Amino acid sequence: MNDYRILIVDDEPRQCVVIKAALEPEGYAVGTANSGTAAINALSTHAYDLVLTDLKMAGADGLQVLEFAKQHHPRCAVILMTAFATAQTAVEAMKRGAYDYIIKPFELDELKVKIRHLVERKNLVVEKESLAQENKSLRQELKQRYSIENMVGQGGAMQEVYKLVHKVAPSDATVLIRGESGTGKELVAQAIHYLSPRADKPFVAINCAALPETLLESELFGYEKGAFTGADKRKPGLFETAGEGTIFLDEIGEISPAIQVKLLRALQQRQIIHLGGIESIAIRSRTIAATNRDLEAGLKEGRIREDFYYRINVFPITLPSLRRRKEDLPELILHFLKRAGRDQNAITPEAIEKLQQYPWPGNVRELENVIERSLIMAGEQPITPMDLPLHIQGLQRLPTQFDIPEEGINLEDMEKRLIHRAIERAGGNKSRAAKLLGITRRKLYSMLERLG
Template sequence: MADKAPSGRILVVDDEASLREVLTIMLQREGYDVETAADGATAQALLRESDFDLIISDIKMPKITGLELLRFVREHAPETMMIMITAFSTSEDAVEAMKLGAFDYITKPFRNDEIRLIVRNALERRALRQENQTLRQELSQRYSFANMVGKSEPMQQVYELISKVAPSKANVLVTGESGTGKELVAKAIHFNSPRRDHPFVPVNCGAIPETLLESELFGHEKGAFTGASGQKAGLFEVANSGTIFLDEIGELPASMQVKLLRVLQEREFRRVGGTKDLPVDVRLIAATNKDLATETKEGRFREDLYYRLNVIHIPLPPLRERSEDIPLLINHFYQSHAGHDVKISDAALRLLLDYPWPGNIRELHNVLERCLVLGSAESIGVDCLPPQVRDAAAGTLLHDLPEDGLDLDAYLAAIERELLLKALERSNNVRTRAAELLKMSFRSIRYRLAKFGLDVDE
């Protein structure tokens, strides 16, 4: 069975009515939407009013020629494909049309199968261009700093730094605890820079064995070592004209620090086993959860490399220092995974805000995924939160009152819920026994269990 032809709007331009009629009938049978114009001026008027995916135009026409129409299309509708019709296969006009950007040309007399194939290929090329453009736009929007989640003052400072540094060529050092989103910042810089249409190559320096790291970064020549059966391009070569992101740069061995410094200074590198220096044009963004200044002072990281990397420093705040962003992050997660916002109970929100989040945003996403699977897709309650989040409040029972105060109702609710769970666990979910342990009536424990969504069957 033949593949279905791509859909499209086609404009046929020719001063011969019979040719317009033949092409219209044939193309409509293929499922295309076809309009016609008897001359170039009419075609220009139609193009000003509506869009076409493809134009099939004769080159030789009175008043406005096909070549003049092609120039008009390239200026006013550059995404529209054009196929030119000529009477002679050696016509200089056909060659000129190809130079001006025509997709192809057809010589008279032509075969219907030939027309069908060229039209299909032209529309497939246009569809591919549109798909690539859409993908680039989606990537740019996805990693645009304007779409990163967070309204807190620390994040506003991050956005401002990204907007200032993205258009430049400067090296950037992104620092922050694990899970704070360092690679997301690197991608935001890349996709808002002039290099956005070129590769973004992430490298985890701590995940590649030291014996393979040089070959991975700079490539190798055939026979450079046992098993090197052919030449291989390194990741710096792959990232040429784009951005290379070196994550966990603090794990880079001393021997590789020297080689990386040379690349940054000379803008060239040498493959393992090679004798020729190869030029490279990359923007370097590095990231670490270590204090590189301390690492430098203690001799574990080269001072000259540190200063080369630290041209622009973007520190990312841990989640516990921007807790006001947690509700936004939660809704963003549910919008992405469930397609809607989510309701959060007051008690659950208080626990989420008070939890210190040692794993930062990555840990928050794990907790939310758990709630989405085990709880309701519409709401988040205390019952779907993992023990470490629920127990965090209870762990502060004997501490002093915080300087900025405390939401007593939410705090006591979290403790009450935890004690109810412990009573149920000790009584094997027998509510009458759990009520006895907590010195309350059966009616009272039933009410409290329902309040926290902890109803159990005896």
């Protein structure tokens, strides 16, 4: 606790000595001054957490010490010691910023309690400020991470997406992000949020397809105690949790017409009702939705309500599939390599060519997974075509079932042929041949030795 610095000010030196002797064993760093002027000089060159000063002193008195301390060290607490305390004195001291006062003579234990409370208060303030700074840094990091500048892709299709994101972000309009699975819909939703005036407020996401209807309803709108079995206390929904931030409803095309009705009310009237509740609760969050489904087909089939469709389709943004933005593939590959701590030399031109020939049904998410897997397969070496998954290499996996002819087969001969075919395919590289066969290099050598 010796980082808590205390200055004792009293024109009676013996009083300073007694108080210092009582406080130092508590772990405080204690200094003394035998006049108000000496205290002001000390405060001019040193910072203190607490000034414990006598009120009546020749020259500069306790109130002057208080005024100087608060002016130059706003966080410094001041406790006044006085044998002449009156209500007026106390009020005047508090008006000028004193933390407290104590009447002479006083018990040292009483003083220790007051100081202990001050230390606890300081620790709480420091912890609160640290958390606030941590939250600020985290929000800034998130803002930078999901800024539009950090989104990868300079092709025409993505430039159109960026333009729409910049236009809609400052508004409160409901946004519908459309695109195949893996195209980065949530990333775009986060970019809109962090470019908006709501950037410092929460971003709350929910996958509507991941929950059954009753659970989705309770998560979105909240519930009252006793609303259903297990509802032992009141719980706010995500619309409330989002506050003045953004709620992101992923896979909006999967929700039932019954939930669509309740969502429609929330979006139109800006109000929700808890499950088991009767009171309307105002909501202030912005809504961004996303889907990979054909909502127009859902309209025709009756799965999507017409009023709901037009309410969420205020500002649509359609994300292109990766096969429609092949010009961005090299940049995306480099992006994922850098994320793994590697550079452009970690993949060969032949491997990039193979990746460009692939249609990418899983879009950017599939590319990310392929790069991660291929780096593991390649080890410290650059990724080659043989490190890519077989379906991207253009190889077909061997059938898992085949008929054994009546005359039987020679298992050793088949193993030998498969091994030699893999070595040939790997250009004589045994490690790569082992990878093609799904076995270790040691196992390959063992089999070669056994089979001759």
